Amino acid sequence: MTPVAIPVPERFTSAAYRSILADGEAGNHATVTDKVIRVIGEAGCRGYPYETCGLLIGTTTAAGDWKIDEARQVTNRNRSRAADRFDLDPAGYQAIDRELRGGGREILGVFHSHPDCPAKPSPTDLASAWEGFLYPIVSICDGKVAELRWWTLAAGGTQFQPVPIHPCA
Numbered sequence: 001m002t003p004v005a006i007p008v009p010e011r012f013t014s015a016a017y018r019s020i021l022a023d024g025e026a027g028n029h030a031t032v033t034d035k036v037i038r039v040i041g042e043a044g045c046r047g048y049p050y051e052t053c054g055l056l057i058g059t060t061t062a063a064g065d066w067k068i069d070e071a072r073q074v075t076n077r078n079r080s081r082a083a084d085r086f087d088l089d090p091a092g093y094q095a096i097d098r099e100l101r102g103g104g105r106e107i108l109g110v111f112h113s114h115p116d117c118p119a120k121p122s123p124t125d126l127a128s129a130w131e132g133f134l135y136p137i138v139s140i141c142d143g144k145v146a147e148l149r150w151w152t153l154a155a156g157g158t159q160f161q162p163v164p165i166h167p168c169a
């Protein structure tokens with residue numbers, strides 16, 4: 001695979017962006033299927049040059065690790081700044097939540113794409129993030145997947161930490 005060069009807009013190196021990244025990895029890891037990784041990448045490529053978003057579905061272990069076995073794209077309702085913002089359609093969220101109820105699996109995170117930007121969270125991402133949720137960000141450059149990174153809120157909820165990923169079939 002030829003590595004894709006990821007452009008780094010100036011704002012990504014600003015103090016505001018750097019200050020929302022915590023040192024060290026999250027204490028819990030995520031097990032993720034290949035299919036989930038594929039769905040996140042394909043959604044990001046299809047939607048390029050706009051941001052795409054969706055939900056992660058799975059279970060958590062008693063220790064607090066995530067097991068993600070499904071990813072589903074949900075409409076990005078942001079029309080004015082869809083190139084660098086997303087508003088996940090609440091109706092899409094509610095429909096999936098209702099469907100899952102009682103089945104043992106639940107919504108455990110939100111994925112979104114960063115067109116021509118690094119796979120690092122922004123202050124806007126921080127403002128809408130929930131504790132305990134997983135936030136994979138896929139960087140799409142020139143319409144191709146450049147990088148997929150997984151994040152969660154650190155204790156206190158004011159910064160993101162990278163989440164170690166274990167692949168599974």
Ligand SMILES: [Zn+2]
Nearest residue numbers: 112121122125
């Ligand atoms: Zn973002």
